[in-house]
Amino acid sequence: MSLGHEVRYRVRGGAELSGTVFVQGAKNAVLPMIGASLMAAEGRTVLRNVPIIEDVKRAVELAEAVGAKAELHEAERTLVIDASKLTSPVLPEEIASRFRGSFLFVPALLHRLGEAVIEGVGGCNLGSRNLDFHYNGFKRMGATVTEQVSDDGRGSIHVKAGQLQGGTLYLDTPSHTGTENLIMAASLAEGTTLIKNCALEPEVLDVIQFVQRMGARITGGGTGFITVEGVDKLTAVQHTVMPDRIDAGVLVMAAAITGGEISLVGASLEHLGVAADKLEQMGVEFSEEGAVLRVRRDRPLRPINVITDEYPGFATDLQSPIMAVSCLADGPSYIYERIFDGRFKLADELVRMGADIEVNGNRAKVNGATPLRGSEVVAHDLRTGSALVLAGLVAEGETTITNGYYLDRGHSHIAERLNALGADIERLA
C-alpha cells in the first residue's frame, strides 16, 4: 500500500488572499462518529458534511475491515454505513497505524463482538501519546486488556469484555478521544456510568449529540462530569458533522499572514476559543455577518504569547500554524506547548525558510519579523503541513513541502480552496 509520502505541495508566495472559502466538516468529530455508528446493529447511518480527507478514507477502510459496509459519496460529502454484520474484531495494522482515530472503533467492537484486537494505533507523532486513560476506563467497566508480542516482535493489544458494566470512571487529564471512547463504552453498558474530568471540546459535544440521537442517555456534556445511563440498543441515524474549527483557524491565519480579507462559511468564533483573541491581539479583525465570518488583517502583525490548553484554551492543533504567523510579527513571540511533549518539529523547517526560533523543551521563542524564503521543507505531521503552507504563502519564491500525506490526512482540497482565494498552490502526487 502506498503511504502517500511522495505527495508534495508546491506553494508560490506573494499573493494577498481575498474571497469566500468554505470550512470543511470536522475531522475530530467525524472519526468518533464513524466508530460510534458501528454500535448500531440494524439499519444504515448517514453522516453529512463529511470532510474528504485521508483519515476518513482510512476509517472507511477500517469499518470495512471489521465487516461493515461503508459508502463514501465524495461529491455529496456523505457517508453511509451499514454495520448490521460485523465479522472481525481485528483493527489491522496497515490501516489502523495510519490514524489516531482507529482506537475509536474499540467500544463498538467490544459491544458487538466482545473483543477488539488493536494491531497498531497511528496519528501524528507529537511525542508520547499514551492510551492508558482509555484502557483504565475499559478495565473499570469489566474488560481485560492484554498486550501480546508475536514471534516477529510485533505487538498488539487485546481488549476483551462480556457485558460491560457501568461504574465510576475518570480521566487523569481531559483527554479528547478518551472522553469519547468512555462515553461510547458506557452507552451500551449495564447500569449507570459517571465519567470525571471530561473534555469540553466542541467535537465531543457533537459526538454526544450524535450518540444521543442514536438512543444513548447522556447528561453533563460540556461539563467535567458526564453521566451515561446504559441502554439495550442504539439505532442508526442521520447527522450533519459540525464544521472543523482547526481548518477554520488555519484559513483565518492564511488571511492573517498574507494581510488579506476573506469570508469564511461555516466558521464559529466561539469554537476558535482563545485562538480568536490571540489573533485579534496580533492585528486580525473579525466581523460576523450573520452566519459568515469575515476576517481581515491590514496592519502590521504584533507578536504574541501563546499557551496551548484544552478547550476553550488555545488549541494545540493551531500551535504550529500560529508559530508560522508569528515569524512575521514585529518582535518576539512566546509559545508554550502544554498538551504534547514533541510538537516543535516545525521550528527547524521554518528556520530553513529564514525564521529565527529558539526552542527550549516545550517552550519556543520566535524572534520576528524575519522575511521567509521559499525552500524544500518537510511536513512532520498534519499541522506542520498546514503551517508550512501558511509560511509558503508569504515566502519569497517557491516552497516545496514533502510528506504531503499528512496535510491530506486532515485538510480537504486545501490547494483548491486557497487557490480560489488567490493563492498559488499545487498538489503534486
Ligand SMILES: CC(=O)N[C@H]1[C@@H](OP(=O)(O)OP(=O)(O)OC[C@H]2O[C@@H](n3ccc(=O)[nH]c3=O)[C@H](O)[C@@H]2O)O[C@H](CO)[C@@H](O)[C@@H]1O
Ligand atoms: C482524533 C482526535 O480527536 N485527535 C485530537 C485529540 O487527540 P487525542 O484524543 O489523542 O488527545 P488527548 O486529549 O487524548 O491527549 C492529550 C494529552 O493527554 C495524554 N494522554 C491521553 C490519553 C491517555 O490515555 N493518556 C495520556 O497520557 C496525551 O499523551 C497528550 O499529552 O485531541 C488532541 C488534543 O486536543 C488533538 O491534538 C487531536 O487532534
Ligand SMILES: C=C(OP(=O)(O)O)C(=O)O
Ligand atoms: C494531532 C492531530 O490529529 P490525530 O490525533 O488524529 O493524530 C491533529 O489533528 O493535529
